[in-house]
Amino acid sequence: MADYFSSSDDDEEFLGFTVEEITEAEERNVRKQLEIANIDSDISISDISDSDSDIDSESEASSDDDQPLAEIARWSIHLRPINVKNFSGPNPGPLTLMDTTRKEIDFFHLLFTEDIYQTIAEQTNAYAERARILNPNRAWYPTNAEEIKAYLGAAIVMGVLPAPAQDMYWYKDKLFHPSCLEGKFSRTRFENIQRYFHVADTTTNPGRGNPGHDKLAHVRPIMEKLRENFLREYKPHREVSVDEAMIGYSGRLGFKQYVPLKPTKRGIKVWVRADPHNGYVNDFQVYTGRINNAPEKDLGSRVVLDLIRPIMNKGHHVYCDSFFTSPDLFLELLREDTYACGTVRANRKGLPKDIGQIKLKEQGKSITKQKGSMRVTVWRDKKNITILQTNSDGEATSVGRKQKDGNTTDVPCPESIKLYNQYMNGVDHADQLRSTYNTARKALKWWKYLFFFLFDVSVVNSYLLMRESTNHEIKTKGNKTRQRTQMEFRMQLAHQMLGGFTSKRKRQGEVQAPAEITQTHWPTIMPKKKTCKQCATKKIRSEPTSGCDKCNVNLCLKCFKPYHLEKFPELS
Structure with a gap:
């Protein structure tokens, strides 16, 4: 670089640094930051650009140790190819081969x-x-x-x-x-x-509030066994989706949730990883609410990592919504050779600061920025949609949209939007299959x-x-x-x-010896008032409190003898 400042008369007049030279200098600077922070990052050296959005925040940072992973390097409008490894997981489908x-x-x-x-x-x-x-x-x-x-x-x-x-x-x-x-x-x-x-x-x-108390103790053993079997018996496709499912319940419960955008708005929330190709539930986790009444930090990231951990390092593509998506989560998945795509909130930490102020008026217009192997895209449909992804180059495609005159036209659309719409529905598909023939009956518990x-x-x-x-x-x-x-x-x-099961008892087999009958069948006061068994045969409505303790039936006093003579002919 000193050559540019030499005072030789033979040299041409200095016209400034080229973009490549500036980029090379910034690359060296970031390389030093990564060495100091000792972070294994997937950000390529060519990912650095001259975006103005985060320059001030980078210069104000007092220590590299205080920087979150997603703030290393800068966002740029100059897009570069994203290297996506081939899927290396087992062949998708059932594990156990069943014969005819x-x-x-x-x-x-x-x-x-x-x-x-x-x-x-x-x-x-x-x-x-x-x-x-x-x-x-x-x-x-x-x-x-x-x-x-x-x-x-x-x-x-x-x-x-x-x-x-x-x-x-x-x-x-x-x-x-x-x-x-x-x-x-x-x-x-x-x-x-x-x-x-x-x-x-x-x-x-242990009782509620005591150490070791399990909120899910009523179902824990069977729940864990089923979860292991779900994981073992089916190998997922390359694309998987993570979302929340709701179990409808309107009674009193400490960890009951309210999700207004779900068809089932109140009940028990379950985090689910499902296969978008068929709706198979691979893994799940029941949400039991806050711990010690304190909100959990980075709850969405923790849930995704828990559910994806069994299939990491195989090149899976994870799809999730804005509740889970964050730059730090996607970078952490990327380090485990797991790619992701999802809608994202514009105020997430690590995104360009100006991403929420972008104004797009025409449907189909979009703006994309890139940092390393991660891209954020703002696309205009009826409103701005922000999506973050690490699993594709975001090539332009189109989607059909109905216009005011009733005609359908193709609207330009980034590939990430189309992939998200195609593969985000795994949990919704599972919910649809499950709720079609729901077996749950009304219960207090x-x-x-x-x-x-x-x-x-x-x-x-x-x-x-x-x-x-x-x-x-x-x-x-x-x-x-x-x-x-x-x-x-x-x-x-x-x-x-x-099958051929029946729980009905054959009363004929319950006939006892007359001597025993005379000793044990006596009129008594029954626990509840019920219909007289003998009057019911004559279509007479009577609800006495008296009855036979041995037969466990309610009987009027006048019906006691006729009932037993019919049931036990040996007494006549």
Whole structure:
């Protein structure tokens, strides 16, 4: 550089530094900053430019250690190619190859394993024993894995054939009879299983506010098992999306959330990573609210890193919305060979300061700035849309937009916008599949809504596993392949879960010896006023408090003898 200031008369008059020379000087300066900060950055040396937007902020920085990762180097309007590595992950699709003899229930048991039925049966029986100490229930008897399996099969039937009231499934009026569940369960038995239904032991969970308290203890063991199975059984495509899903719940709950832009506005929030190609839920995380009533710093970044960590260093492309997107997050993903694209808030730290003041009036116009391998684009649609990405060069393309006269015209659009619209819908697709045949029933306990959310996700994921199984394609009469529908899958799954099960007891087998009858059947005052069993056969309405303790039925005093003579002919 000293040559430019030499006083030789033979040299030409100094006309100033060229752009290349200035860029080279700035490159040396940034290289020194990176060496001092000891940061492994993906920013290429050629990424430095003469943007005026961040010069003042760079010069005011007192120490490189105080600079966030996204503030290293500067934003420039001079765009350079972005190096995107090829996808190196395993072939997308189901991991377990199922042969042609496998049925819907076999795919379901890949995720919702059979030992879960036994766990639920054990926990339900244990909870029923504790609950009946305070509120005796003579109609209850212990359940088992087979009955729990049938109970969940009945929940699938109720999801496919919803009714305004649960009692309608046991109506005798065939005109308003949604299903034939009364052949599998009596109404009393079904309601008792509902009443005592439990999936985990919460007796060892420390009280609220104590160290080690788990807010999700009611579902934690089964939830973690299902999460591991979801991760293992399906390998995601190159593109993945991260977003939030909502489980509707309007009762009192410490970590209930309100998200006004979601169809389900109030309830339990679940962070989800899903495959945008089919809606398969690969991973999830239930949000339990603030810790010690303090907001979590960089919550969005933490969630994305937690959900993406199992698939890092494979060249995946992550799509997320403005709640999660930030320059620091995208650079951290980039260091792990994971690319990202998402809408971003204009005031995010690390973005050009003037990005929020850009005014574009004409639809289709855009402005792009680049820093290293990261680009931020402001595109004008009906309003300005700001998008940050590290996964493409942002080549120009177009989208169709309807004009005021009704005609559709092609509007210029950056490639990043089109990719975002194409691959951001993974979680929404999963929500749509799950909510179509929702199995959740009205309940007072919040954790039951969470359990049936997990159950529905298991059904949907197993449906997608079967739909993508090469050995289970459906052929039409014309020998063409057609796609299996979720309703077909659920109907067959319900048949296989219910099978030949029936929980109805045969009263004929309960006949006792006359000597024992005379000793144990006595009139008594029953816990609740109910319809007289004998009067009901004559279509007479009577609700006495008296009854038979041994038979567990309410009876008028005048009906006590006739009822027992009919039931036990040996006494006559």
